[in-house]
Amino acid sequence: MNSVQSLIQPHLLAQAGFVVVVALTFAGALIAVFPRNILYNILGLIVSLTGVAGLFVYLGSPFIALMQLLIYVGAICISIIFAIMLSRPLHLSMPKRRLPKVGIAAGVGVAVFVMLAGIISRTSWQPAASRSSDWSVTTLGHYLLTRYDLVFEAISLVLLVAILGAIVISGYARRRPS
Amino acid sequence: MSSLYTYLFIAALLFSLGIFGVFQRRSLIGMLIAIELMLNAASINFMAFNKFLAPDPIVGQIYTLFIMGIAAAEAAIALSIIVALFRRLRSINIERAQELRG
Amino acid sequence: MTSSFFHNPTLLAAAVAALLPFFTFALIMVFTRPYPRLSAVLSIGAVSVSLICAIFLLGSHWHLEEPIQYTGKWMISGDIHIPFGFLLDQLSLLMLTIVAVISFLVQVYSLGYMAGDPGFARYYAFQSLFAWAMMTMSIAPNMLQFYIFWELVGLASYLLIGFYYEKFSASEAGKKAFVMTRFGDIAFFLGLLVVLLHFGNLNIQDMNSVDVTARMSPALITLSAILIFGGVVGKSAQFPLLTWLPDAMEGPTPVSALLHSATMVAAGVYMFGRIFPFFSNSAVAMTTFLTIGTITMLLASTMAMVTRDIKQVWAYSTISQLGFMVMGLAAGSYFAGIFHLTTHAGFKALLFLCSGVFIHEYETNDFFEIGKYGGRGLKVPIICMTLAAAALSGLPPLSGFFSKEAIMGALAEQHNPVWLWAGLLGAFLTAYYSFRLIFSILFPKKVEAVHQAEHGGHGHGHEAGHHHAGIYWVMAWPLIILATITLVLGFFHTPLENFLVGHHGGGEAHGGHHAWLLYVAVGLALSGVGLAWLEFGRKGAPQVGFVEKVEPISALFANRWYIDRFYRLFLDYFIYGTVSSLFTRNDRRVIDGGIDGMCRATVGTGWALSFLQSGMLQYNLMVMFAVLALVALYFFF
Numbered sequence: 001m002n003s004v005q006s007l008i009q010p011h012l013l014a015q016a017g018f019v020v021v022v023a024l025t026f027a028g029a030l031i032a033v034f035p036r037n038i039l040y041n042i043l044g045l046i047v048s049l050t051g052v053a054g055l056f057v058y059l060g061s062p063f064i065a066l067m068q069l070l071i072y073v074g075a076i077c078i079s080i081i082f083a084i085m086l087s088r089p090l091h092l093s094m095p096k097r098r099l100p101k102v103g104i105a106a107g108v109g110v111a112v113f114v115m116l117a118g119i120i121s122r123t124s125w126q127p128a129a130s131r132s133s134d135w136s137v138t139t140l141g142h143y144l145l146t147r148y149d150l151v152f153e154a155i156s157l158v159l160l161v162a163i164l165g166a167i168v169i170s171g172y173a174r175r176r177p178s
Numbered sequence: 179m180s181s182l183y184t185y186l187f188i189a190a191l192l193f194s195l196g197i198f199g200v201f202q203r204r205s206l207i208g209m210l211i212a213i214e215l216m217l218n219a220a221s222i223n224f225m226a227f228n229k230f231l232a233p234d235p236i237v238g239q240i241y242t243l244f245i246m247g248i249a250a251a252e253a254a255i256a257l258s259i260i261v262a263l264f265r266r267l268r269s270i271n272i273e274r275a276q277e278l279r280g
Numbered sequence: 281m282t283s284s285f286f287h288n289p290t291l292l293a294a295a296v297a298a299l300l301p302f303f304t305f306a307l308i309m310v311f312t313r314p315y316p317r318l319s320a321v322l323s324i325g326a327v328s329v330s331l332i333c334a335i336f337l338l339g340s341h342w343h344l345e346e347p348i349q350y351t352g353k354w355m356i357s358g359d360i361h362i363p364f365g366f367l368l369d370q371l372s373l374l375m376l377t378i379v380a381v382i383s384f385l386v387q388v389y390s391l392g393y394m395a396g397d398p399g400f401a402r403y404y405a406f407q408s409l410f411a412w413a414m415m416t417m418s419i420a421p422n423m424l425q426f427y428i429f430w431e432l433v434g435l436a437s438y439l440l441i442g443f444y445y446e447k448f449s450a451s452e453a454g455k456k457a458f459v460m461t462r463f464g465d466i467a468f469f470l471g472l473l474v475v476l477l478h479f480g481n482l483n484i485q486d487m488n489s490v491d492v493t494a495r496m497s498p499a500l501i502t503l504s505a506i507l508i509f510g511g512v513v514g515k516s517a518q519f520p521l522l523t524w525l526p527d528a529m530e531g532p533t534p535v536s537a538l539l540h541s542a543t544m545v546a547a548g549v550y551m552f553g554r555i556f557p558f559f560s561n562s563a564v565a566m567t568t569f570l571t572i573g574t575i576t577m578l579l580a581s582t583m584a585m586v587t588r589d590i591k592q593v594w595a596y597s598t599i600s601q602l603g604f605m606v607m608g609l610a611a612g613s614y615f616a617g618i619f620h621l622t623t624h625a626g627f628k629a630l631l632f633l634c635s636g637v638f639i640h641e642y643e644t645n646d647f648f649e650i651g652k653y654g655g656r657g658l659k660v661p662i663i664c665m666t667l668a669a670a671a672l673s674g675l676p677p678l679s680g681f682f683s684k685e686a687i688m689g690a691l692a693e694q695h696n697p698v699w700l701w702a703g704l705l706g707a708f709l710t711a712y713y714s715f716r717l718i719f720s721i722l723f724p725k726k727v728e729a730v731h732q733a734e735h736g737g738h739g740h741g742h743e744a745g746h747h748h749a750g751i752y753w754v755m756a757w758p759l760i761i762l763a764t765i766t767l768v769l770g771f772f773h774t775p776l777e778n779f780l781v782g783h784h785g786g787g788e789a790h791g792g793h794h795a796w797l798l799y800v801a802v803g804l805a806l807s808g809v810g811l812a813w814l815e816f817g818r819k820g821a822p823q824v825g826f827v828e829k830v831e832p833i834s835a836l837f838a839n840r841w842y843i844d845r846f847y848r849l850f851l852d853y854f855i856y857g858t859v860s861s862l863f864t865r866n867d868r869r870v871i872d873g874g875i876d877g878m879c880r881a882t883v884g885t886g887w888a889l890s891f892l893q894s895g896m897l898q899y900n901l902m903v904m905f906a907v908l909a910l911v912a913l914y915f916f917f
Contacts, residue, residue, distance in 0.1 A: 032199065105902065111910075114913075121182065148240055153250070158247065162252075276894070
């Protein structure tokens with residue numbers, strides 16, 4: 001143990017882990033965006049989201065990282081997989097990409113990135129004067145049920161409405177087939 | 179690794195990738211996936227500000243949790259819209275959904 | 281404030297008197313319209329309470345020294361305060377009582393007259409509306425409140441004239457009355473605005489104080505006085521807006537009695553009396569009013585000489601008497617005008633109510649026909665009507681005699697004798713046309729018993745006959761009361777004068793000063809009666825008036841001096857032919873064309889721009905984000 005510690009500096013290890021996590025994130029994102037096979041996209045998304053969960057660990061909140069894995073990877077991605085059956089059968093040939101469209105999309109994406117990067121680098125970020133260092137899940141839960149109670153209720157309501165809405169929308173289409 | 183800028187640039191890149199995906203994909207599911215990427219970029223931003231700037235490190239986490247809630251709701255609605263659209267058009271190609279074309 | 285309000289019987293009585301009819305109106309219109317009897321009971325109950333309050337007020341303030349004014353702020357907008365409240369002084373107390381008495385009697389009378397009418401409840405609702413508006417107007421402390429209720433009275437008048445709205449002529453008459461009085465009211469309102477702009481206040485007491493002369497130039501006072509008098513011209517049917525009143529007789533007869541003779545049309549004269557000191561600041565205006573009053577009086581008297589319609593006779597007579605009141609006031613005698621207003625309210629309401637009995641009985645308006653059918657058989661109305669006609673002609677010792685003498689006295693004091701001669705001529709004509717009617721009914725050429733038989737035919741047996749008698753007596757009692765008032769009111773000349781103008785009034789002088797006038801006036805009235813007797817009364821009388829023998833003049837009178845025709849021509853050629861066709865063209869070409877053009881332009885651009893909507897969701901999104909990025913780049917770098 002001691003030898004390993006002396007061999008590999010802890011912060012080096014942490015840095016290597018960080019690079020891996022970032023690489024996972026972007027690799028997943030690229031896979032999620034570029035291939036035309038929808039299954040690959042979803043798998044890429046899962047990878048990317050896992051990377052983001054790692055980033056959350058580096059940002060000091062293992063709890064949120066777990067939540068990320070649980071909700072995003074565990075729930076949302078799985079529900080998207082269900083939608084795959086609506087997509088074009090895999091054995092048929094893919095339609096060709098239209099290059100002008102991809103070009104324009106890339107242009108706009110780059111423009112947005114330039115804008116964001118510009119804004120990020122030109123803003124002088126000032127930390128708050130006094131900063132508490134209480135990261136515990138206990139406090140989180142406490143806040144959720146006291147100060148952010150209303151927001152909590154609101155998000156619950158939003159989820160409820162979303163569920164009902166989803167049922168209504170798909171049910172409506174069933175009653176009126178084209 | 180320990181600088182705010184790193185995280186912000188990562189988030190910006192992820193967001194731009196998401197935008198690119200939304201613009202370029204023809205399948206609605208692909209667009210949905212790209213949107214999830216954009217939402218995650220926002221989450222990273224919140225967490226980063228939370229870590230480096232905010233007076234109270236709880237707030238950003240709560241935001242991130244709510245973003246996840248919103249994402250879940252959004253995915254549910256989007257998927258049901260996709261289902262409805264598929265029933266109507268027999269396809270989830272966004273370029274076919276042109277009924278309002280002028 | 282509220283506690284003092286309830287502890288002060290004066291304020292309470294005034295508020296109750298003025299407001300109760302309004303609640304009745306609302307109650308009847310909203311709830312009890314299907315129940316005619318209940319509605320009538322409600323309405324009559326309210327008006328009797330008002331009557332009691334009014335009499336209480338009059339009695340308790342008989343020796344009133346200072347006017348009582350009570351106002352609350354109804355609306356405040358910047359510097360403009362619009363107060364609401366009441367002003368109780370001698371004049372308003374008197375008017376309140378007159379309105380309450382006549383309203384009460386007419387409503388009781390209407391129980392008989394309107395019995396079985398499908399619009400019975402509606403009728404009583406409108407009556408209550410009228411009572412509310414008129415009483416509140418009487419006690420208004422400022423001209424704005426006065427004006428508001430003045431218009432409400434006009435509304436009630438419109439509704440009641442057009443009461444039989446199924447009848448085309450009735451709804452036309454209602455419209456005519458509304459529009460013609462509105463003409464006057466526009467002038468009235470402009471006049472009020474002039475006063476408001478230059479004097480800054482519409483409080484009646486302030487307007488009547490000497491302040492006005494200090495703050496407004498004489499020319500402005502004259503202008504505003506003449507404009508305000510426009511309201512009197514419209515409401516009291518003075519020349520040249522006098523033709524709506526005869527047409528207003530399309531309404532039920534009790535309505536004519538209440539609104540179009542005794543109270544509402546007298547509102548114009550009342551307003552004249554209300555701001556009499558203000559008007560008398562301007563000699564030019566007063567002379568104008570005197571002229572208008574004289575012209576009106578003579579014109580209307582001549583019209584009354586040729587018509588065969590019983591209500592029309594009294595309508596013209598009302599116009600003429602209103603002109604007479606205006607003459608009295610404009611001649612400078614406040615008391616004479618108001619006193620004539622009071623007595624006239626009594627006997628003219630009586631005349632109309634009597635006519636109502638005849639019309640109800642014989643279902644005709646032609647008094648020659650009524651005479652033929654045996655009109656003199658109805659003892660109570662014919663006696664009352666004769667009494668009232670004598671009062672109208674100014675025969676002693678009835679009330680009209682005293683008030684006419686007061687006005688004649690005022691006219692005699694004018695430098696120009698023309699006014700006095702005109703007044704005397706008017707008195708002669710009045711006596712002539714009143715008794716032309718009375719004698720025609722009393723001594724018809726040929727009595728036909730047809731009607732009685734016919735009547736027995738459709739009255740079903742004893743019960744119906746009994747019912748009929750009940751109705752007759754419901755209608756007869758108010759007549760008897762009014763006749764008593766007509767008989768005795770004249771003797772209250774001096775107390776009323778003391779009440780209205782105070783003990784130091786100069787009115788006493790004229791009696792002695794113009795003693796000859798008394799005999800001349802009575803003599804002329806008697807000769808008018810005599811002429812009527814010669815032509816209509818005596819055995820073998822031709823029953824054709826001296827005017828009717830001359831075809832052109834009679835046609836001129838019968839057609840109301842062609843005033844209506846003039847208005848018609850004016851409307852046809854000037855308004856419809858020129859102005860409104862210009863406006864029509866403007867509407868068609870400019871306004872409609874402009875709107876059509878805008879619509880077409882909108883549709884066109886929409887059609888052109890719709891090519892931009894490709895239906896491609898992603899292109900739309902791309903444009904959005906590109907613009908966002910560019911905007912951010914523009915702002916941040």
